[in-house]
Amino acid sequence: MTSETTEKASRGVAAVDRALSIVAALEASDMPRNLSELSRATGLYKSTILRLLESLLDAGYVIRVDEAKYALGPAVLQLGMSYERTNPLKHYIFPIFERLVAADVESPSFHVRQTEAERLCLFRMNSNHSTLDRVREGDRLPIGRGAAGKVLIAFGATGQPGEEFDRIRESGIALSLGERDKLCAGMAAPVFAGRNRLIGALSLSGPRERFAPDDVARMTPLLTSAASELSTGLGGKFPY
Template sequence: MSVQIDTDTEIDKEHRGVAAVDRAFSIIAALESSSMPRNLSEISRTTGLYKSTILRILQSLQGAGYVVRVEESKYALGPTIMQLGLAYERANPLRHLFLPIMQRLVDAGSESPSFHVRQTKDERLCLFRLNSNHSTLDRVHTGDRLPMHRGAAGKVLLAFDEEPADGADMDEIRRTFVAVSLGERDKFCAGVAAPVFSQRNRLLGALSFSGPKERFTPPDVEQMKVTILAAVRELTKELGGTFPI
């Protein structure tokens, strides 16, 4: 039996953090989504917050350097963002593991490899992306946010999440450890994806090959499945995990 739950209550129940901190992040997100500095009223419209509320939070954001005030009345991401980005890169060894293996796949003629992690309930984040050596590419970049419910990598993340999704297609992915999507995220593109695990079989993310659909014939896809499973086994082993098959 399905119980009707108010969305706010549901979000509040499953994630009881600190509202003011959430508001601060929504302000940062508003600035992130615009490549131009934004003024107070634009931030208010984007976030739905009152200007006085925003101003007070901006005091903290500016004080910590997350946001800077430019042109007297506009706001933009500040130098602390860059600082944190560099700290993240320094602390995050994944790129040193993933990029050499992804480069080797490219050198061997693969489609464009990407690595994705779950970002929110409905979105995934492309952490790493290399372009293949083929003459045509699908348009995905490091840092892109992509839908969870469409695309091979999204399906993999859903299938192996801590709370795995239900469904016959999800069961099939869990059985074969591979997902295929033909024209889901974009009708001209296709992808093959498989999970990367870390210690204790915990899902780290999804490695995928993607590119223009015409290069994903059934024999191509079968070969990609073999190649990507070998790669995710190697990555999982390097990460201290044991790939389940």
């Protein structure tokens, strides 16, 4: 490969990364964004954003709103619908969620690492109790706060050092009491796929008052059993 070809390939990858950063910035906002807002969110020059927006507009991934603002387009919805139809994780996870809810635990959810700083709630099912944690499918949450985030850090590729993460790795469980919201709590366990590769965190969350020591002791074997069943179904193993 010539140096010119290598340079073009490098530019091509950079362009894709930049376009995806624009889509991610729009996804993270509840309102359409203008060029200045997109520039602050992505760190890109407005001229660069305008060039990339033309391609995103043509492909339907972005739409123009009021001539000066931009929002996600219908192609993103089509991708989401396709994901809903074909994602095999859903077929494994929701029957397990249903059994957990039937066992009278707090609300189950499944989280994956989205970025260095964030995790994504991929699936969620409300418990039979009232819930205060307000976690929804598609929510992006801080990786460093909450039980699911700490599991993703502890069992991630880098194996974060520290006494807290050592305890999580030793027990296979993370417990969070009032970290993201002082009224809420959660507990989580890792889920592994083939070659014991971490793919996500299975968590139970709800009002903090329902995470007393006796509650945690009752829910722990239910959570670890569910993580084990899910890992086995995906070709992994828990305990790890």
